[in-house]
Amino acid sequence: MNEIQREIICIVCPTGCRINVSGDDPQALSITGSECKRGKEYALKEITDPRRTLITTVQLNHGRLRRLPVRTNVEIPKRSIFPCMEIVNRTEVEAPVEVGQVIISDILGTGADIVATRSMTRV
Numbered sequence: 001m002n003e004i005q006r007e008i009i010c011i012v013c014p015t016g017c018r019i020n021v022s023g024d025d026p027q028a029l030s031i032t033g034s035e036c037k038r039g040k041e042y043a044l045k046e047i048t049d050p051r052r053t054l055i056t057t058v059q060l061n062h063g064r065l066r067r068l069p070v071r072t073n074v075e076i077p078k079r080s081i082f083p084c085m086e087i088v089n090r091t092e093v094e095a096p097v098e099v100g101q102v103i104i105s106d107i108l109g110t111g112a113d114i115v116a117t118r119s120m121t122r123v
């Protein structure tokens with residue numbers, strides 16, 4: 001494996017420590033600059049399995065608005081964001097919708113559901 005050399009700004013708390021991760025063995029990386037254990041865990045996850053919450057909108061039919069705000073109910077692998085967006089962009093939802101309603105179940109086999117983040121009445 002190639003040598004890893006990354007600087008990561010920790011977003012776990014407002015302190016925003018700059019954490020340096022380096023090494024060529026993913027099992028034994030050197031992590032410096034973090035003020036606490038949470039920052040080390042965050043930096044390691046960013047290197048080995050970065051994940052994000054997908055927050056976007058889908059096409060809404062017969063609703064008060066034309067777009068429905070949605071998000072994943074858990075974080076998904078960062079590499080899955082764009083493939084998931086392709087599915088979301090092809091999705092149309094029929095109003096009414098309740099907040100928390102599952103719009104797409106287990107998107108791309110990630111284990112995450114796309115859920116509505118607000119209710120929308122039918123017009």
Ligand code: SF4
Pocket residue numbers: 010011012013014015016017033034035036037038039040
């Ligand atoms: S390393 Fe710890 S103190 Fe620093 S930003 Fe992350 S959580 Fe906050």
